[in-house]
Amino acid sequence: MSTHPGDGAAPPAAVELHGITKRFPGVVANHDINIAVGAGTVHAIVGENGAGKSTLMKTLYGMHQPDEGTIAIAGSTVQLNSPSEAIKQGIGMVHQHFMLADNLTVLENVVLGAEHLHGIGAKARATITRLSAQYGLGVEPGRLMEDLGVGDRQRVEILKVLYRGARIIILDEPTAVLVPQEVDELFDNLRELKQEGLTVIFISHKLDEVLSVADDITVIRRGTTVATVDPANTTARELATLMVGGQLPVPELRESTVTDRVVLELADVTVESAQDRTVVDGVNLAIRAGEIVGIAxxxxxxxxxxxxxVMGMRPAAKGRITLDGTDITGWQTRAIREAGVGYVPEDRHRHGLLLESPLWENRVLGHQTQRPNAKGPLIDRAGARADTQRIVEEFDVRTPGIDVQADALSGGNQQKLIVGREMSGSPKVVVAAHPTRGVDVGAQAAIWDHLRAARAQGLAVLLISADLDELIGMSDTLYVILRGRLVAEADPRSVTPEQLGSAMTGAGLDPRAANGNDAATENEAGA
Incomplete structure (x- = not known):
């Protein structure tokens, strides 16, 4: 029944979840969840990793069905047995780990599975171009997906959802890959969506962000809803207490542990893309034992x-890479790992895990020739299993056991497993790309603690992150990379996220050069 303004009744919620319970073997992922999402609002859902947020959103998107409870869309109870049924109800989801085919163009990715809407030619291209302009997404239909960075991939995913006519959009950790300026642009886009009557459900761990953009915030703890709060009357600390019963962790390094011994050195390293375009341009960098070097x-x-x-996954066109005095330029990835380099990859699903393999096999991944995973040429199954159990306990990986598949773990627990694996075996260097991306405040604090402890033991760390607070707080030395060059060095003790974000776009900061006199001149010209 339609509701008219004169009826005096409020319009129905865009989405109403009532009594939702979802069980998996050995675990209750959601228990008695109750959420009402107002039409034309941004509704944030926050909670620790493993709290049940992703399970709940997959239920709403038809990826699995609840064991108990009901879902109502615009006041009507619906049965969502598949994502295609959710799409018919106007629900779209942008997953934290993107569902895109690298060997296809942007247009081909967007229309894939939705060819019946606008075909695959000029009409589809025009629709994509219009939507991209309308929401300020800057998406080019003809680009090949494998040439796009993570931020661009996210925008393609958002456009895919809009292309299919979604009126309710679920965004899972949408700001994890963005710098502050891009976050502001995304939030402007969300406000535009809202003004046009669309409803956004926003999953995040970044409490300050949800406070700035959400109309309502629901907190989930241990699989159930504990509160829905008004951001105007709530602080980040209050939200953190609701989420984890504790205070917000702060990324910070205390006393300096930096030594004089250079462990990893890059000398005039240049890297070219498959199209012979220079993507890394003459980088000089030295990381010492006990030092975390951040790159923004x-x-x-x-x-x-x-x-x-550095990891041997891509050849250097020019320059030299040295590990502890040994030239490793041109070495294979396996040899570099065996020489003592740990690697926390940017995309844990593409490069960090075998999702359909058990945790103990994932412990072996990338370390299959090293103890305790190997005895001679053979895998030491007992040794690998015992060490996986140690990692689970030491790094607080929340799992029913080491035989469960990696894809059964929440994102944060997957990340803790990877960090634990890469910090094992006393590496000399750890290359950490976005080590806390998409993890909750508790897991974040744990990963920072492990990095600090390893640094105190003399580990050298190369830290890449889109979280500027993390970079500033966790770096002994901090550089800015722009168009493949280290163009600036910032002092982590005094730089602000705003200054760093500005330098990342080529403006301001006026630091001393990181890559030679020409970089200094560029900075002075841009300042």
């Missing part, structure tokens, strides 16, 4: 390629 940059400015060159 807008996604797609060469940081991913720089890491891949």
């Amino acid at each position: 940059g807008v996604e797609g400015n060469g940081q991913s390629e720089l890491i891949e060159a």
